[in-house]
Amino acid sequence: MPKITFAAADGDTRTIEANIGDSVMETAVRNGIGGIVAECGGSLSCATCHVIVDEHDFASLPPMEEMEDEMLWGTAVDRAGTSRLSCQIRVTEGMDLGVTLPETQV
């Protein structure tokens, strides 16, 4: 199964087996990853599911659309070079993704 590893800002990491087709945000929320808030439930309206994707995984993801890019300018913790909104990242076959959670989402 695809795997996603969430590293909290304090260094705690948790690896979760994810379902193909779900978003990384959904995977996090259903399993209670605390650092993902996702107020809007994935409709690209709130920017509270911000993650910083591991450098070597970033290029393997489909590029982001303009709306996501704009929303990322308003995250609670300033965006980094490999920032994404996790509601826009779909879990794909064979995915082994590492993401770091920002200190806060709101």
Place this chain on the structure above:
Amino acid sequence: MGENGLLIIGSSQAGVQLAVSSRALGYAAPVTLLGDENHRPYQRPPLSKDFLQDKITKESLIFRSQEFWDEHRITVVKGERVDKIDVTPDGTGTAWSASGRAFPFDRLALTVGARARRLEVPGADLDGVLYLRNADDALDLKARTPGAGRVVVIGGGFIGIEAAASLHSLGKRVTLLEFADRLVARAVGAETSRFILDHHRRAGIDIRLGSAVDEIVGHDGKVRAVRVGGEEIAADIVLVGVGVIPNTELAEAMGLRCDDGIVVDRHAVASDGTTLAVGDCANLPNPVPGSPAGGRVRFESVNHAIEHAKVAAHALVGRQEEYAGIPWFWSNQGDLKLQIAGLSSGYDRSVVRSPADPLKHSVLYYRGDRLIAADCVNVPLDFMAVKQALSRGVSLPPDAVADPGAPLKSLLAEATAPDEGNPSS
């Protein structure tokens, strides 16, 4: 702590958040989350949008996995409608469901939400007159959609417009009737109403303002048309979205003070001093920093349900956290992503930023010199900047924001000290 713990009535957005937050804050006693629907706790917002358009499955509406509930020792009960609550002066008691089950509690929370206001015209009880508040409503609407070519939507608020846009995208001929002289009058300013109206009309939705429905006309018990003035508009389905009514009946029976919702203090505590009431069903002191003193509000939003539940969870564990925050709202309507930061009611000046793109629209609202809100359509940059400015208690100069070429984020960076001291009062 007693052995019965917290009973949360209503597995709504607020109920789920209260359960999760109480555990996060270290509440150790049992937590029971009780819902009257035969579904696991689910998200409502997509019901009028992606779920209605078949873009997502029912499964993706589910808030949390069963493993999560188990791991956090939260008992989720579905399909039990509470119709009686016995409570003692110390706040403990028992809730009884219609099926006769007893749910004893040490502390009670009401997250019972609101229900769709029913249309009161002749023919409103015909088969095919539908509402869209919960999952069963949405499943019913979806089941009937394939066989319906013509839909009349009554009500030009968020639900009505979102559903109209969704149904239109599915190829339906959609007429939307709004009683007032503009759309979403309760939530956005006049310029935004106009922008939304023009867009959806261009897209092909027949929107009629100032339209009072006289009657829903049926044939063999099924809806056939909607009569407005002298005209009959043919309809295979009529979808009604004319607002909601807070569910206060249980609270009233308990003797709690209710006035457009269950009246609570800044800590989400009701008039008996112990019962928590959270989310759409609660009427609370206006939490917006800088809002006129003494005002009360009742919000219908996800953001509020979440923030209010966190405040209630603090009260539950004996920590007095006051609710202060910037409310925000969103509404996805076909190609339009509307985002609202703050509350614009009571504004005395609005500044329209007019980007060259006809799909984009942004208005900032001021009371005096103070920025209080913004309506943004397809301009998330503006929305995020205003939300941050409001959270930090800074204003953005009205003259500068009028230039659509000036990024609000830069203006926000230039804005210095808060204009009314620390907003986190």
